[in-house]
Amino acid sequence: MHDLEEIIDQTSKGLNVAEIRSKFPVLDQEVNGKPLAYFDNAATTQKPQEVLDALNEYYENHNSNIHRGAHTLAGRATDLFEKTRSSVRAFINAPSVEEVIFTKGTTDGINLVASTFGKTYIGAGDEVIISTMEHHSNIVPWQMLCETNKAVLKIIPVSDTGELDLQAYEELLSERTKLVAVVHASNALGTINPIKKMIQLAHDRGARFLVDGAQSLAHLDVDVQDLDCDFLTFSAHKLYGPTGVGVLYGKRELLEAMPPYQGGGEMIREVTFAKTTYNDIPYKFEAGTPNIADVVAFDAALAFIRSIGKKRIQEQENQLLAHAVELCSQINGFIPVGTAREKVSVMSFTIRNMHPFDVGMMLDAAGIAVRTGHHCTQPLMDRFGLEGTVRASFAVYNTNEEIDRLYESLVRIAKRKN
CATH class of the missing domain: 3.90.1150.10 (Aspartate Aminotransferase, domain 1)
Incomplete structure (x- = not known):
């Protein structure tokens, strides 16, 4: 070999x-x-094989919890974990590693945005736009949010060939639109949507844009700065990497303003019974012990893609x-x-x-x-x-x-x- x-x-x-x-x-x-x-x-x-070897290598030689340990293995594990974060940053051309959050997968990333940005900034009478071709993971969280916050969910129609109706999309956008969440490439049809143009149209109306990149990252060059998307979610297991690992990219100003997703270890700066202060991004959104080994092995998957x-x-x-x-x-x-x-x-x-x-x-x-x-x-x-x-x-x-x-x-x- x-x-x-x-x-x-x-x-x-x-x-x-x-x-x-x-x-x-x-x-x-x-x-x-x-x-x-x-x-x-x-x-x-x-x-x-490189991904399989990376998993074994981690557990055989480096296994430890990360970030808080003073011993050698903890330092090694932390370095390997953060190396993957740096690789992901480069893979999507994010401005900084602090804007790269590890999740359980695309679904987890969408739910994180719905539960933090959505619950904070989308209220009664506000509008969220998705498309007819969305995966259930990019439908149900927004339905739940709209039901709870009395917001309105609007749907972009799809043509007989499986393409989004951009004229209808423009007509759906309004001053009440707070977020557009659309898949970059359809898992059921394969359609590649004109995401960059759609993001620009949303921004022209003052709306934020989340890209579901679960199906696009393995096939297309995705540059978050060129797209100017506000959020991007994707999963490692569709990129030749392990299951149980995903990424949420978010613009710094949004992530810093959003409340935490979950409470627990790592996402805090100081805890008292009177008050808790939260950690800086990205750690504010990474409560508890993460899926360390699979995050580490994801780096090998990204290297495989880069090599080709x-x-x-x-x-x-x-x-x-x-x-x-x-x-x-x-x-x-x-x-x-x-x-x-x-x-x-x-x-x-x-x-x-x-x-x-x-x-x-x-x-x-x-x-x-x-x-x-x-x-x-x-x-x-x-x-x-x-x-x-x-x-x-x-x-x-x-x-x-x-x-x-x-x-x-x-x-x-x-x-x-x-």
Whole structure:
């Protein structure tokens, strides 16, 4: 196995995908007697050996609680933890490490903003705007907030191709709009939304903007300063990193003005029974012992991504998506769902006269892993009049040969009903 820097085959036109795949032990197995083809990357990506090694290295050599210990192991653990924070800062081009908060995941980050910024600054009659294509984690927290604070939730409609109606969005914005929270890339359709333009329109009305980056950070270059977003949330496990770790980026002035999310250790400066004073950011929002080992291992995942480069990753994934769409569109009964012009590597579809779950089970029998159902986007499925879809989502380690197997299996499946 070569070093990360040797992943890119300089003698070829693209990536050495075989070399990349060799770094993912989980891919080298059979499922139901067939080689595994893993196309459920929008749910979670697999983890390279470097991430697995980083987890073991931490527990074998450095395990300790962080920030408050005077002994050597505590110092090592703290340095490794904060090194990841610095890597995340660079990854999204945040102005400072203090604006990078570790969470349990994208959902946790959204709930943090709803419970702090939302409850403080969004009141009766104020408005929050989300879109029809949001994941439930970017719907339910705002419903709960609006119900509690008597605010109004407004919804951006989606076109038949799976693109947001920007004219309708502009018409929804008003002087009562306090926050817009929109997904950068749809987990169910793959649509890439014009977030930068949407942020500018919101700011023109004095509103703040939260970007759900759960699906975009693995595929697209995201620069929070260029976007000028007020908040950005994402998860490590969709970036080749461990589960149970996420990031909330927030502008310093907002984070400093927001109340704490939870109370406990680390988020305090001084505690008496009369009064507690809170710690500086980011620690004000990181109560208790964090998920230290997985945060440390996340740094290895970010290094893996850097070693290949987002541009090369995106080129590989775009090629895979184009290959899949070209092949599968020839299948009798194949119905694509979400045909936006700009997409990440997600192909969502149904097979005429077949339930998505049945299609998924048949594909699993062939060793092909896809996601079926409503993808935690029930309002979006309702918009298209569907109970759910089959979703094949591609990552840098997938191959054209795997997609050929998907096509061949779908041809056999579709023949049963069409």
